[in-house]
Every structure is written in C-alpha cells, then in structure tokens.
Amino acid sequence: MSFKSPTSDDVFNRWLEKAKGGSIKKLYDMDKEKVSAAESVKNVNKSVIFVAEVETTAKKIDEKPIKHPLTFKKTSDIVFYKPESAQVYANKKSGKVEVPLFDTLKEVKCKKCGGTGKIVCKVCNGKGHQTCKTCKGSGRLKCEKCNGSGALIHEVAVVDKEGKKRKEQLKQNCPECFGEQKTICPTCGGLGEHRCDECKGVGAHHCDECRGAGTLLEFKQAIFQSPKEKEEYAVHAEKRYEFLKKDIPEVMPLVAGIKIKSSAELTKDKIEPILGYYNEIVDKLLKDSKNEFTKLEKEDLVKSPIQMLPLLHLQCEGKKDKKFDIFSIGTEDGFRVLDKGVP
Ligand SMILES: [Zn+2]
Ligand SMILES: [Zn+2]
Ligand SMILES: [Zn+2]
Ligand SMILES: [Zn+2]
Numbered sequence: 001m002s003f004k005s006p007t008s009d010d011v012f013n014r015w016l017e018k019a020k021g022g023s024i025k026k027l028y029d030m031d032k033e034k035v036s037a038a039e040s041v042k043n044v045n046k047s048v049i050f051v052a053e054v055e056t057t058a059k060k061i062d063e064k065p066i067k068h069p070l071t072f073k074k075t076s077d078i079v080f081y082k083p084e085s086a087q088v089y090a091n092k093k094s095g096k097v098e099v100p101l102f103d104t105l106k107e108v109k110c111k112k113c114g115g116t117g118k119i120v121c122k123v124c125n126g127k128g129h130q131t132c133k134t135c136k137g138s139g140r141l142k143c144e145k146c147n148g149s150g151a152l153i154h155e156v157a158v159v160d161k162e163g164k165k166r167k168e169q170l171k172q173n174c175p176e177c178f179g180e181q182k183t184i185c186p187t188c189g190g191l192g193e194h195r196c197d198e199c200k201g202v203g204a205h206h207c208d209e210c211r212g213a214g215t216l217l218e219f220k221q222a223i224f225q226s227p228k229e230k231e232e233y234a235v236h237a238e239k240r241y242e243f244l245k246k247d248i249p250e251v252m253p254l255v256a257g258i259k260i261k262s263s264a265e266l267t268k269d270k271i272e273p274i275l276g277y278y279n280e281i282v283d284k285l286l287k288d289s290k291n292e293f294t295k296l297e298k299e300d301l302v303k304s305p306i307q308m309l310p311l312l313h314l315q316c317e318g319k320k321d322k323k324f325d326i327f328s329i330g331t332e333d334g335f336r337v338l339d340k341g342v343p
C-alpha cells in the first residue's frame with residue numbers, strides 16, 4: 001500500500017468547482033473559467049493526520065459498598081442515581097467516577113451500640129441516679145446542734161438547806177432534730193440518692209456513631225471509568241495543522257484513509273514506505289500518536305482502526321498579493337477540501 005494523496009491539481013479544481021463567484025472576484029478579479037491550478041498553486045506541503053474513533057461513554061468497571069455506613073443526616077446530602085441515570089452522569093465526567101446507587105440503599109444496625117442507639121452511663125450504670133455523696137446513701141445526717149444525742153443540756157443553780165449552791169442539769173429535747181438525733185440530708189432531701197451528674201438522669205449517652213438512631217444507611221457505588229476525552233475522534237496532526245482537528249468529525253465519514261491495525265504499527269519501518277518520505281516533524285508526530293493510541297488501546301477505548309489521512313496544504317496566490325490556503329484531507333479515493341479563511 002502506498003500514500004495515494006490526490007494531486008494538487010485535483011484538490012485545487014475541486015475547490016474551484018465549489019468556490020463562490022464572489023470569492024473568485026475578490027481573489028482573482030477574473031472569470032472562474034480563466035483561473036488555473038498551475039498559475040495559482042505556489043507551494044504544496046505534505047503532511048499526515050492520524051485518526052481513530054474512540055469510546056466516549058463511561059464503562060462500568062465495578063460496584064461496591066461504601067466502606068463505612070452513614071447516618072441518615074449525612075446520607076441526605078448525597079445525590080443518588082438510578083442505573084440508567086448513573087450511566088448518563090458518568091458519561092459527562094472524566095476519569096474514575098463513583099456513583100451512589102439509590103436502589104442499593106438499605107438500613108443496617110449500628111455495630112457500636114448494637115442497634116439500641118445508646119451507650120449505658122458508666123457512673124450510674126444506667127439507673128439515671130447515683131448514691132448521695134453527702135449522706136452516703138442514708139438520707140440522714142448527724143444533728144450538729146445536739147451532736148447526735150437528741151438532747152440539749154441546760155443548767156440551773158440550786159441552793160440546798162446548808163445554803164450551798166450547786167448546779168442541776170436539765171435535759172431538753174433537741175429542737176433542731178426534734179430529738180431524733182439526725183436531720184434530713186439537704187443534698188438529696190432524704191432520698192439517699194440523686195440525679196446522675198454524668199448523664200443528667202438519662203442513664204445513657206447517645207451513641208456517637210448513629211447519633212441515637214440505632215441504625216445507619218449503607219449503599220453501593222457503581223465505579224465507572226470514563227474517558228478523559230469527550231471527543232468522538234482522537235486526532236494527531238502536526239502542530240501547525242492542529243486547527244483542522246475540529247473539522248475531523250464532519251469529514252471522517254466522507255474520506256478514505258490508510259488503515260493501520262494498531263498502535264504497534266505506528267513505527268518508522270511501517271510508515272516511511274507508505275509516506276515515501278520521512279522527517280523530524282513526521283517522526284515526532286508518529287511518536288506522539290503511538291504513545292497516545294497505545295494508552296487508549298490499553299484502556300480499550302479505541303473503536304476503529306487507526307487511519308492515516310494524507311493532508312495536503314496548498315499555498316495559493318490569486319491576483320497580486322492575494323494569498324490563500326486550501327487543505328485537503330484523505331486519499332485520492334476519498335478526500336475533502338477545506339478552504340480556511342478564504343474570503
Ligand atoms: Zn449506634
Ligand atoms: Zn439534734
Ligand atoms: Zn443525701
Ligand atoms: Zn448516669
């Protein structure tokens with residue numbers, strides 16, 4: 001197989017056929033019939049474009065549950081997808097995409113609290129109250145007024161028949177404790193216990209994992225591998241001709257190229273005989289293409305054979321100083337002419 005690009009005359013005449021009268025007037029100032037390729041084409045640059053159709057849709061590579069179940073509140077911040085909408089979503093992204101799947105959403109018991117939602121208070125052991133520290137649980141305190149005797153002693157002076165004065169003791173019921181020797185503990189009001197300081201009487205704490213609900217939510221995520229490029233074609237052209245890339249989707253169905261089985265064949269040995277020439281620019285283009293297509297092939301994203309498309313760049317001149325460029329993409333069996341910036 002050889003590099004069968006159309007001749008520059010073919011390209012020029014194809015352009016001329018379709019050129020508008022106005023354009024010819026501006027460029028030549030003469031009738032279309034008098035315009036000739038021989039006089040117009042001043043120089044021809046040959047180049048080549050490598051193109052392959054690539055996968056633009058995301059590929060589902062896995063589906064796995066999230067590592068840790070989430071609370072209902074946290075889950076409510078997540079956007080979930082149905083299987084079909086997951087695909088649409090992933091198609092718009094690039095690289096590895098994780099998509100939460102609504103249909104896999106399920107409630108699971110919280111492992112930390114065993115589904116109760118609570119952690120029992122260690123201080124009161126879940127009772128909600130603790131033994132009064134002031135009275136140590138008795139509810140009563142020794143009466144300080146009578147020092148726990150229940151009585152107050154008063155003395156009176158008594159003179160006997162010898163005229164001697166002596167003291168006589170009078171015992172009174174202690175008015176503070178009503179003679180009962182003990183008073184009610186003011187801390188617990190006599191109950192001997194009070195509300196647990198630690199848990200404020202609840203007897204438990206909210207489980208910090210499930211926030212008291214006892215359950216969490218678990219779901220699966222679909223993992224998609226999405227191509228980085230969203231273009232339908234991977235295109236490699238010389239830097240100076242990269243502006244032609246955007247025309248590729250339109251011209252591809254209409255042109256013929258030289259098919260190359262895989263990136264493994266993008267080597268000097270294979271390409272040089274087809275091109276019939278080789279230089280530094282072609283070498284760089286070939287290496288860049290090979291790298292890129294190898295990567296795409298590894299990811300299984302190449303959908304068509306790689307095509308080598310001859311590119312002709314005709315540098316033309318009309319009347320004095322009216323320079324313009326015409327490009328052709330494709331082999332002589334099928335090529336498209338593009339006039340870029342022709343008035
Ligand atoms: Zn819990
Ligand atoms: Zn007392
Ligand atoms: Zn007490
Ligand atoms: Zn407690």
